[in-house]
Amino acid sequence: MSKQKTLEPPILEANGAVVPCCPPLTAAELSAEDAERMAAMFKALADPVRLRLFSKVASHPGGEACVCDIADVGVSQPTVSHHLKKLREAGLLTSERRGTWVYYAVAPAVVAAMSAMLDLRST
């Protein structure tokens, strides 16, 4: 079993405001530190099953889903839970236990940061 660690989401504090890392890639080179952070985000989406689970949460009515809603991706329930945990550790999903189920929602600021970084039109 590999040891897992929780990654910090790519958010920087500036004067008390939370601003997403990083500028569009055409605007400036990524620092080594920011590249480490952002590569971890991309790694979370670099698996087809994880990406499908992420898209199922993102497109679910109400913007959140429990495991019971999204488990039909052709892998076992423990594997689904493992992938959801990876997405949460990478900061891309948030989770909240309510009763029997854990509900997952997309972390909009983190996903917006990834999108903005790849938005090459804005520079």
Added chain:
Amino acid sequence: MSKQKTLEPPILEANGAVVPCCPPLTAAELSAEDAERMAAMFKALADPVRLRLFSKVASHPGGEACVCDIADVGVSQPTVSHHLKKLREAGLLTSERRGTWVYYAVAPAVVAAMSAMLDLRST
């Protein structure tokens, strides 16, 4: 040595027009096939050194760079070439040999497709 294969870029032909895959993740679930394609794109950016090289090409004046311009990321020149090859195979960079050097440029349609998929505001 692992065997490498070239991935098709995530572009679909529709009525003769080239349109990028895929809709924003909030709009619809990804199909298994699209998830395979897009996960391969994200995997290409899931390494800190590759991401820094990609950002160096993207932010280089004129929008293209040769290995000689961008090799200062703390790894050997063969490793830089290996990473640039991976980015090219994933469809994120294009390359052109001119004289002694190979010049790399960002493939805008592919990167725009990744950005659009993560742009959750648009739905």
